[in-house]
Amino acid sequence: MTHASTVTAKLAIPRTAAPPRASYWREVGKKLLRDKVTMACLGVLALMALVIVFAPLIAPYDPLQGSMARRLRPPGTPGHILGTDELGRDMLTRLMYGGRLSWFVGLTPVVVAALVGGALGITAGYAGGRLNMLIMRTTDVFYAFPSVLLAVAISGALGPGIGNAIVAMTMVFIPMMIRISETVTTSTRNLDYVEAARSTGASALTVVRIHVLPNVLGPIFVYATTLVSVSMILASGLSFIGLGVKPPEPEWGLMLNTLRTAIYTQPLLATLPGLCIFMTSICFNMASDGLRAAMDVKS
Amino acid sequence: MLQYTFRRVLYAIPIALAVSLVCFLLVHIAPGDPIDAILPPDASAETVAMVRKDYGLDKPLPIQFGLWLMHVVQGDFGRSIANRRLVSEELVSAAGKTFILASSAAGLGFVIGCVLGGLAAAFRGTWVDRLAVGFAVGGVSVPHYWLGMVLVIIFSVLLGWLPSIGAGPGDWAWNWAHIRHLILPAVTLSVIPAGLVTRTVRGVVVEILSQDFMTTLKGKGLNRARVMLHVVKNAAPSALAVMGLQLGYLMGGSILVETVFAWPGTGMMLNQAIFQRDIPMLQGATLVLAMIFVALNLIVDLIQTALDPRMRRT
Numbered sequence: 001m002t003h004a005s006t007v008t009a010k011l012a013i014p015r016t017a018a019p020p021r022a023s024y025w026r027e028v029g030k031k032l033l034r035d036k037v038t039m040a041c042l043g044v045l046a047l048m049a050l051v052i053v054f055a056p057l058i059a060p061y062d063p064l065q066g067s068m069a070r071r072l073r074p075p076g077t078p079g080h081i082l083g084t085d086e087l088g089r090d091m092l093t094r095l096m097y098g099g100r101l102s103w104f105v106g107l108t109p110v111v112v113a114a115l116v117g118g119a120l121g122i123t124a125g126y127a128g129g130r131l132n133m134l135i136m137r138t139t140d141v142f143y144a145f146p147s148v149l150l151a152v153a154i155s156g157a158l159g160p161g162i163g164n165a166i167v168a169m170t171m172v173f174i175p176m177m178i179r180i181s182e183t184v185t186t187s188t189r190n191l192d193y194v195e196a197a198r199s200t201g202a203s204a205l206t207v208v209r210i211h212v213l214p215n216v217l218g219p220i221f222v223y224a225t226t227l228v229s230v231s232m233i234l235a236s237g238l239s240f241i242g243l244g245v246k247p248p249e250p251e252w253g254l255m256l257n258t259l260r261t262a263i264y265t266q267p268l269l270a271t272l273p274g275l276c277i278f279m280t281s282i283c284f285n286m287a288s289d290g291l292r293a294a295m296d297v298k299s
Numbered sequence: 300m301l302q303y304t305f306r307r308v309l310y311a312i313p314i315a316l317a318v319s320l321v322c323f324l325l326v327h328i329a330p331g332d333p334i335d336a337i338l339p340p341d342a343s344a345e346t347v348a349m350v351r352k353d354y355g356l357d358k359p360l361p362i363q364f365g366l367w368l369m370h371v372v373q374g375d376f377g378r379s380i381a382n383r384r385l386v387s388e389e390l391v392s393a394a395g396k397t398f399i400l401a402s403s404a405a406g407l408g409f410v411i412g413c414v415l416g417g418l419a420a421a422f423r424g425t426w427v428d429r430l431a432v433g434f435a436v437g438g439v440s441v442p443h444y445w446l447g448m449v450l451v452i453i454f455s456v457l458l459g460w461l462p463s464i465g466a467g468p469g470d471w472a473w474n475w476a477h478i479r480h481l482i483l484p485a486v487t488l489s490v491i492p493a494g495l496v497t498r499t500v501r502g503v504v505v506e507i508l509s510q511d512f513m514t515t516l517k518g519k520g521l522n523r524a525r526v527m528l529h530v531v532k533n534a535a536p537s538a539l540a541v542m543g544l545q546l547g548y549l550m551g552g553s554i555l556v557e558t559v560f561a562w563p564g565t566g567m568m569l570n571q572a573i574f575q576r577d578i579p580m581l582q583g584a585t586l587v588l589a590m591i592f593v594a595l596n597l598i599v600d601l602i603q604t605a606l607d608p609r610m611r612r613t
Contacts, residue, residue: 141317144596145589146406146551153585156573157325205488233442237555241570256445267452275443282440289436 031294040288048280052099061090063097063250070113072266081270085255086262087248091269095276098250101162102277105244105251106232108166113173114224119247121181122216126189126208136182142175151234153242165244169234173227180223181216188215218295225288229281238278252277306599318593319371322586323364326578327563339380369589376403376583380575386583389568394550394587396466397557397564401549404480404488407541411489412496416538419497431497434521438494447559454483464561484560488553492545499541503534536606541598547592 017204032038051058063163066088073084075091082091155168188194193210202210236253238244245251247258251268262270332349342350351357357525358366370377376386419431455463467477507530508535518528550565565584572580 062541112537125578140314141321144314144318144593145321145585146548146592148548148554149585149588149592152554152573153322153325154328156569156581157329157578159576220580229440233440236442237444241555241558244576244583253442253444256448260448263448263452264456267456271445271449271452274442274448277442277445278440281442285436285440 021152023172026295034291035290035294038287038294041290044279044283045287048099049103051096052103055093055096055100059090059096061093063089063093064248065089071271072262074266075268075272078250082272083266085269086258091272094250094255095252095272098252098255098273099276099280100243100248101237101239101251101281102232102253105162105165105235105239106280107228109169109173109235110224110231111176112130112166112170113227114220116170117174117177118181118220118224120182121178121220122185122208122212124178125182125185125216126204126212128186128189132182135178135211139175139178142171143179147172147230148234148237151238152243153243155238160243162245165235165238168238168243169231172234173231176227177224178218181220184216184219185212188212191215222288222292222295225244225284225291228288229285232277232284234279300605303604305322307600311593315590315593318589319368319586320364321430322582322589323367325582325585327360329576329578338385341485371586375578376586379572380577380582383466386579389564389580390583390587393563393568393577393584395593396562397478397550397553397566399471399562400481400484400488400557401546401553402563403485404549405492405542405546407485408492408494408545409496409538410491410495412542413500413538415493416497416500417504420508423505428501431501435494435497435501436488437496441490441538442488444489444555445558446486447556450483450487451559466563484556484562487559488549488556492542492549495545496538496541500534503537504530507533536603539606540599540603543595543602547595550591550595552590 005055060224066084068088070080070084073080073081075081077083080090080092082095085091113228120135124132145153151172152166152169154162158164158168161164189212195205197207197211235244236251236256239253240257242257245254247254252273256270256277259266259270259273334347334356338347338350353366354365374387376390378384379389415431415434419428422428451463454461461483461524462480463483465480467480471477513526513529516529552568553562553564554569556562557564558570563565565588569581569584571577572584
């Protein structure tokens with residue numbers, strides 16, 4: 001379509017039903033700032049992100065270099081604040097570096113799934129008809145698997161490795177993203193002003209870009225953030241059972257697994273990596289709840 | 300209702316077929332020749348040729364799928380590469396163990412969730428509410444494999460009250476010698492449904508309490524117990540649905556907890572299958588668990604519709 005139709009389409013929007021404007025985002029920001037719990041969670045996450053990114057600069061030791069003479073020291077040991085692991089490597093250092101892979105393997109599938117699943121879902125929702133049938137019925141098939149089972153089966157068949165774990169988890173999240181995107185797009189598509197824009201002869205791409213996207217991206221984004229917590233637990237879980245990250249790379253789930261033998265001698269030490277996963281996941285979960293409330297998105 | 304049931308069952312058939320197709324393709328996404336994935340490396344040339352012909356591995360994929368499906372429908376999932384036992388036999392005993400674990404966890408989670416969710420809604424805005432909501436968020440955010448380790452440390456290592464691994468001697472029986480093995484894994488696994496049910500029940504009950512008919516009920520002088528009965532009747536379908544679906548998720552997702560507690564169910568089986576590159580075992584376990592999930596979804600949907608016809612999906 002030509003530029004002229006875009007202009008017509010813009011004129012056709014009734015003022016009252018206009019998509020979210022800058023004032024909406026200012027309102028969301030204000031609500032978030034007033035929400036102390038959400039701000040605290042975002043603060044913790046920001047701090048963790050900083051530590052993870054700058055791990056090579058601030059970590060006191062080498063994450064792969066250990067000393068067999070100093071194995072399994074408890075937290076509080078001089079020189080090793082959080083103790084040492086089963087190969088005598090500094091725990092604090094390993095946890096700092098471990099977050100890098102845990103966050104990477106946890107976040108990547110959600111980001112990729114949000115992009116791919118979002119695009120497919122919006123397409124299905126806007127196009128309707130046969131294309132919608134095709135995409136949504138395929139989605140139903142993946143919904144017929146319990147999510148953990150699907151992730152384990154795919155990465156199990158592909159074999160251990162970071163790449164395979166990411167592929168498997170992305171496959172699990174794409175159908176979820178498709179479903180939510182399709183639902184919000186379908187409901188937006190039938191709004192009066194979108195109908196009006198279409199009837200002025202605006203092309204599908206224009207209508208989607210100007211009228212549909214501003215309405216659906218918010219809910220899609222909020223839904224994607226709710227998946228992060230699940231994804232973090234699953235990512236470390238795959239490494240915990242030996243799929244995913246391979247030793248000697250530090251990763252929280254894998255560290256938790258290798259320290260299982262130490263629960264009789266150093267119980268506190270053995271739980272530390274899990275505590276990191278828990279903290280990350282609960283902060284993402286609560287921050288996402290806060291975001292949902294601030295953006296006024298219904299679940 | 301009969302017509303609706305019929306339609307839902309009919310719709311489940313293509314889903315079940317497509318699920319089998321995904322499981323079938325697992326062998327083909329595994330790196331290497333599928334024959335290596337089905338047979339042990341030391342298999343004789345005759346066996347290789349026989350299996351290749353039997354499964355039609357020399358034929359196009361759709362025909363292979365058909366042949367494989369024929370085997371599966373007859374309960375033949377092939378033999379385990381690792382120990383040459385029939386996958387179907389191993390599966391039956393493992394699925395039973397996992398069902399015991401998952402249903403205990405789902406039941407426990409349901410009870411905890413209903414109590415906490417109900418209390419939270421009844422005392423909305425108070426510390427009871429905040430505590431219950433906090434528990435719900437914690438329940439769904441906690442890496443349960445870690446929680447399992449923490450429980451083992453507390454109750455097995457430090458206190459020595461409960462065993463940390465296995466499912467007890469011999470076959471399963473509902474006696475203390477076996478149940479004490481079940482407690483820790485079941486509690487660990489129950490935090491997820493407990494959190495979700497708490498959230499659901501709280502939401503539903505808050506909504507019910509705010510509706511006009513509640514005022515009417517109180518206005519016509521019903522005592523609290525009778526009013527509660529109305530609340531329960533209205534909240535039950537949603538809570539039951541969440542629990543039913545959770546049972547399916549737990550059956551398929553128990554692999555992590557089963558690994559922590561060495562619980563001899565399908566999760567452990569999957570775990571071993573993965574590390575011995577035992578693809579027939581992986582395929583069989585995945586297919587059976589997915590089918591159980593499809594069936595549970597269907598049952599939950601039908602029960603929910605029977606309890607509340609407004610839920611009907613076309």
